Amino acid sequence: MLIHTSKCSAQLFNVLKSRPCLRSSVRAKSTLSAAEQVFADPGAAEFVAAAGSLKSIPMSQGLPEVIVTGRANAGKSTLFNAVIARKALLHTSSKAGRTRELNFFRVGEAPGKLLLVDAPGYGARGRKEWGELFDNYLDTREELRRIYILFNAKHGLNNFDRGMLEHISQKLLSARGTQPFTLQAVITKADLVPPGKLSEVITKMRKEIFASAPLCLPPIITSCEMNPAFGVDKVRESIAQACGFI
Ligand SMILES: Nc1nc2c(ncn2[C@@H]2O[C@H](COP(=O)(O)OP(=O)(O)OP(=O)(O)O)[C@@H](O)[C@H]2O)c(=O)[nH]1
Numbered sequence: 001m002l003i004h005t006s007k008c009s010a011q012l013f014n015v016l017k018s019r020p021c022l023r024s025s026v027r028a029k030s031t032l033s034a035a036e037q038v039f040a041d042p043g044a045a046e047f048v049a050a051a052g053s054l055k056s057i058p059m060s061q062g063l064p065e066v067i068v069t070g071r072a073n074a075g076k077s078t079l080f081n082a083v084i085a086r087k088a089l090l091h092t093s094s095k096a097g098r099t100r101e102l103n104f105f106r107v108g109e110a111p112g113k114l115l116l117v118d119a120p121g122y123g124a125r126g127r128k129e130w131g132e133l134f135d136n137y138l139d140t141r142e143e144l145r146r147i148y149i150l151f152n153a154k155h156g157l158n159n160f161d162r163g164m165l166e167h168i169s170q171k172l173l174s175a176r177g178t179q180p181f182t183l184q185a186v187i188t189k190a191d192l193v194p195p196g197k198l199s200e201v202i203t204k205m206r207k208e209i210f211a212s213a214p215l216c217l218p219p220i221i222t223s224c225e226m227n228p229a230f231g232v233d234k235v236r237e238s239i240a241q242a243c244g245f246i
């Protein structure tokens with residue numbers, strides 16, 4: 001892991017801000033206030049349920065939902081903790097394979113504004129049954145508004161990632177040509193790439209994502225290790241928009 005001195009963080013932040021293709025990660029003032037309102041009360045967020053099988057997926061609460069996916073250890077649970085501004089509502093670990101069920105979290109005071117759904121990772125450390133559970137959820141959940149697919153900036157995309165992008169792409173359009181939910185890419189752990197290489201790394205990942213999933217929304221770049229965390233406001237804004245608050 002790179003050690004990030006404040007000078008290094010400042011340099012990284014400048015790279016992130018200056019690149020046109022990364023500018024989407026910088027605050028969009030016009031829409032931020034609505035997103036800020038949705039996530040204004042971190043203390044009100046609550047764990048709702050865990051589902052290890054299709055049968056145990058909780059009844060819909062009529063709230064819009066977004067789900068996260070990505071290879072094991074991509075930073076899925078950490079990102080959702082950052083989004084709701086809670087340190088450890090979701091369990092994270094340096095060991096891949098920490099999240100093993102679909103975990104539902106309510107945002108906002110009951111009855112709530114929306115649900116965040118944390119999912120187990122896929123790839124070499126994933127399991128077939130987790131993939132089936134994830135697919136079942138996508139195929140049946142009418143409240144699903146957007147899938148967030150995360151890629152570690154340090155590792156780039158591998159064949160599992162490309163396969164997952166292609167797989168989800170097939171579900172993005174219904175037989176009638178409508179889009180029941182959308183797909184948003186997120187590049188995590190930007191702090192693990194040397195600032196001088198970040199633009200090149202992100203440009204390459206962006207092209208690869210588009211090649212496998214042309215309908216995927218262009219990546220939001222994040223780092224939850226930077227202080228303050230980078231790009232999380234943009235993810236909040238994206239969730240609020242997907243769920244109809246903007
Ligand atoms: N350097 C750095 N580390 C991060 C970042 N985000 C998450 N991590 C670390 O990456 C590790 C994995 O994070 P998790 O959030 O548990 O990852 P996950 O994708 O939920 O993992 P599984 O549940 O096992 O699939 C933890 O040690 C986190 O602290 C980031 O932006 N930068």
Ligand SMILES: [Mg+2]
Nearest residue numbers: 076077098099
């Ligand atoms: Mg996790």
